Amino acid sequence: MSLRSQYTLVLAAAVLLSLGGCKQSPPPAPATQPVAATPTQMGGEDIVNLTRTPTTNGQKPEFLSATIFPGRGMNVFQITANIPGKGTVDVLASPSVADAAAVLNGGPQDQYGNGSFTFGGAFLVPYPNRVRGKLSADGKTLTTEWHGKTITLPASWPGKSAGAEPVAMHGLILASKTDDVSVQSVPDGQTVTGVIHAGDFGGYWLSKTDLSFKLTLTGDAFDAEITAKNVGNEDEPIAIGWHPYFNIPSGERAQARLHIPAEQTAQVNNYNDVFPTGKFLPVKGTKYDFNAPDGAALDDNFYDDNWSKLKRTDGVVDVRLTDPASDYGIHVDALSPEIKTVQAYSPTNKEFTAIEEQFNLADPFGKEWHGVDTGMVTLKPGKSVMWHVRLALFTPSK
Numbered sequence: 001m002s003l004r005s006q007y008t009l010v011l012a013a014a015v016l017l018s019l020g021g022c023k024q025s026p027p028p029a030p031a032t033q034p035v036a037a038t039p040t041q042m043g044g045e046d047i048v049n050l051t052r053t054p055t056t057n058g059q060k061p062e063f064l065s066a067t068i069f070p071g072r073g074m075n076v077f078q079i080t081a082n083i084p085g086k087g088t089v090d091v092l093a094s095p096s097v098a099d100a101a102a103v104l105n106g107g108p109q110d111q112y113g114n115g116s117f118t119f120g121g122a123f124l125v126p127y128p129n130r131v132r133g134k135l136s137a138d139g140k141t142l143t144t145e146w147h148g149k150t151i152t153l154p155a156s157w158p159g160k161s162a163g164a165e166p167v168a169m170h171g172l173i174l175a176s177k178t179d180d181v182s183v184q185s186v187p188d189g190q191t192v193t194g195v196i197h198a199g200d201f202g203g204y205w206l207s208k209t210d211l212s213f214k215l216t217l218t219g220d221a222f223d224a225e226i227t228a229k230n231v232g233n234e235d236e237p238i239a240i241g242w243h244p245y246f247n248i249p250s251g252e253r254a255q256a257r258l259h260i261p262a263e264q265t266a267q268v269n270n271y272n273d274v275f276p277t278g279k280f281l282p283v284k285g286t287k288y289d290f291n292a293p294d295g296a297a298l299d300d301n302f303y304d305d306n307w308s309k310l311k312r313t314d315g316v317v318d319v320r321l322t323d324p325a326s327d328y329g330i331h332v333d334a335l336s337p338e339i340k341t342v343q344a345y346s347p348t349n350k351e352f353t354a355i356e357e358q359f360n361l362a363d364p365f366g367k368e369w370h371g372v373d374t375g376m377v378t379l380k381p382g383k384s385v386m387w388h389v390r391l392a393l394f395t396p397s398k
Helices: 003-019 097-103 108-118
Strands: 048-051 062-069 075-083 087-090 121-124 141-146 149-154 179-186 189-199 209-218 222-230 236-238 241-247 257-259 262-268 276-282 303-310 317-323 328-334 341-346 352-358 377-379 384-394
Touching: 048 179, 048 189, 048 209, 062 209, 062 384, 075 384, 097 108, 108 121, 222 236, 222 377, 241 328, 241 384, 317 352, 328 352, 377 384
Parallel strands: none
Antiparallel strands: 048 062, 062 075, 075 087, 075 121, 121 241, 141 149, 179 189, 189 209, 209 222, 222 384, 236 377, 241 352, 257 317, 262 276, 262 303, 303 341, 317 328, 328 384, 341 352
């Protein structure tokens, strides 16, 4: 038989085997993509993880961990807790650390550190909330006045809608690095301390300031303490606040309940600008009345409002967020007497409510207030003021 005939027979046999259902070898598996490592730094500084060993065997709620970004103004990025019947839950609404790194990159959406207040819990110094002022010709800065002195601030927030008035938003430490970061053990947990030598906040402030942080995790509480000290030679205004997004674990926002012991809210022009008009509205009998001991349901109401004339019990303003569907609750307790207002942001299409306990009203230098004390503390050279908030878990049914 010729070589050509042998080749033909072999080829025919191969075709018959194929038609008869001969199992072919599987194609080679695609090359696997390497899994990106979780970043260990943010903002050029090591991420801090406070941890503790659970002690209640799931019988009561307890905090488990806290993740802090010293390279981003000591942002409390995440807190976890063990909740009876649910296991480990995220207390704050945050993405993964890897996804956060893609946002906190100094890019156009993170200019002035704005990415920091889009998740987790950013600290807001020397002014929480909005500051309005006369816009510069290039649109990059605005000017306002305090005690006859001009303050020039970055026009850091363009607003939500086209043509909105730019404002200075949420302070000047959103992207600041922290010095002397130290983690120590404490009974039933850990604490981290550090200092932001803010100076004149990049040339925008009237004096120089050091900010000392102490964040403590135990089973029963998470304490956040900030002490601002005027280390310069001039008087300066100071306000301190926090911007934590608290998760609603069940994901059922409408049934979640909020308790804010307050008599009034500050009227705003609309929920796009959220500019105060200078008028206060009594909350009694309105959708802003959260004074009942068990609060009131969020229902389908949108909130981005500021409550004041706060009521204190044993010196504490006890704000509470409750998720009855998860049998979960958290106290957000204001311990410092200088905390005069509570801002709550609760959009209807999200599964969180931001509860921001701060010294001041929005636009604290604005002329619309007509001499009202807006909560800014006058800090003289060498003097200090402390902001202190404590989180504590509870079970609503008990």
